[in-house]
Amino acid sequence: MAIDSSVPTGPAPESTPVRRLLPVIVPALAVGVLSALVLLGVSLLAERLQDVLWETLPDALSVGRYSTLWMIVMLTVSGLAVGLLVRVVPGHAGPDPATTGLVDPPLPPGVVPGLLLVTAVTLAGGVSLGPENPITAANIALAFWLGRRFVPGTPMELWLSLAAAGTIGALFGTPVAAALILTETLTERAGPGPLWDRLFGPLAAGTAGALTMTLLAHPSFDLALPAYDGPHWGDLLSAVVIALAGAVLGMLAVYALPYAHRFFRALRHPVLALTAGGLLLGLLGALGGHLTLFKGLDEVKELAADPGGRSAGQFAVMAVVKTAALVIAASCGFRGGRIFPAVFVGVALGLCAHAMVASVPVALAVTCGVLGMLLAITRQGWLSLFTAAVLVSDAAVLPMLCVASLPVWLLVTGRPQMQLHEDGTPLK
Known part of the structure; x- marks a missing residue:
């Protein structure tokens, strides 16, 4: 209704927080459900394709599913396929993934189909990357496009935060992860009002995403490790040393990324760069074994199911190989996230520490290894603490994790x- 400017109206009354927050609930729930369904759809497509590539096809050819030859061939072919897709799909599946973070401004909607297709092929092919970055980018693009279409005039930041929260909630199966991550993001982009007012919509979206994923797919991060029986004085030193070792290994990956990126950029063609990257990943897979392939979530459960089944040297090799694979995959052009591979590295490092010193509780060693690696790779303190703790579902490790996080x-x-920046220099 138009307002007659000739009639003095006085200052407009301020809307109360409740009146501002209530209209956000329905869009938040819708975006959360949509985000979970996109993640679930891409994950199911990748799983079906993975079964064909790593079971049906090698069985039909009478080749070992995870033989050295098949790992090298399959990773190389996956790199070639992704390179061709990146070349031909609209928008080239988004910007250079080495320059993107977990939560970025919306991409054009036309980029989304190609990005999701490339992500599915990447996940199925055994590349050491997770789905979090491209799925979050796709959901942000879709939420912003739909939101601008049906609720014109709403700010971009609203749809960005709702889609990011819905995706993160779906990835971890709980809205707590979304709230913790966005607490850091919203603090950096400080706005008016209490923090919980700004978290209200994202928390609703994260809840919807988490519930949708939980009801449909029943995700679990619990590694079923022996329970931690509580802090001891000797555990303080163990926690700090293991977490620092994880951080050092993670920082080596951080410092190696610009050099690896420069090497692949010098090849001047995405198809060539991705094929070369796939070949290197296949060679690393042959060195580290098939558990060092893929995003790492299922593989880390298999690794943790038998903490005493490998030597400290074997666990160390797997941690180093997975770290190198993460650097190559992130720098040569594969679309994917770094959280899940980093978790695998941290778990392998923790199991290595437990194998070296049996008196170090395995739950403490694993969570501290993950904490150090994630802090180095993500610089997200809440995410790192939450992810490390949820792997053992044991609140007793939290004090030790907090102590280890400080150094x-x-x-x-x-x-x-x-x-990286567009010119290949790292962000600080």
């Missing part, structure tokens, strides 16, 4: 991040 944060803060 690790002093090591990683202010240093280059595992993300």
Whole structure:
């Protein structure tokens, strides 16, 4: 209704927080459900394709499913396929993934189909990347496009935060992860009002995404490790040393990323760069074994199911190989995230520490390894603490994780991040 400017109206009354927040609930729930369905759809497509590539096809050819030959051939072919797709799909499946983070401004909607297709092929082919970055980018693009279409005039930041929260909630199966991650993001983009007012919509979206994924797919991060029986004085030193070791390994990956990116960029063609990257990943897979392939979530459960089944040297090799695979995959052009591969590295490092010193509780060793690696790779403190703790579903490790996080944060803060500017220089 038009307002007659000739009639003095006085200052407009301020809307109450409740009146501002209530209209957000329905869009938040819708975006959360949509985000979970996109993640679930891409994951199911990737799983079906993975079964064909790694079971049906090698069985038909009478080749070992995870033989050295098949790993090298399959990763190389996956690189070639992704390179061809990146070349031909609209928008080339988005920007250079080495320059993107977990939560970025919306992409054009026309990029989304190609990005999702490339992501599915990447996940199915055995590349050491997770789905989090491209799925979050796709959901942000879709939410912004739909939101601008049906609720014109709403700010971009609203749809960005709702889609990011819905995707993160679906990925971890709980809205707590979304709230913790966005607490850091919203603090950096400080706006008016209490923090919980700004978290209200994202928390609703994260809840909808988490519930949708839980009801449809029943995800679980619990590694079913022996329970941690509580802090001991000796555990303080163990926690700090293992977390610092994870952070050092993660920082080596961070510092290696610009050099690897420069090498692949010098090849001057995405098809050539991705094929070369796939070949290197296949060689690394042959060295580290098939558990070092793929995003790492299922593989880390298999690794943790038998903590005493491998030597400390074997666990160390797997951690180093997976770290190298993460650097290559992130720098040569594969679309994917770094959280899940980093979790695998941290778990392998923790199991290595337990194998070296049996008196170190395995739950403590694993969670501290994951904490250090994630702090170095993501620079997300809440995400790192939450992910490490949820792997053992045991609140008793939280005090030790908080202690271990302090020296690790002093090591990683202010240093280059595992993300590059357009010119190839690292963010700080």
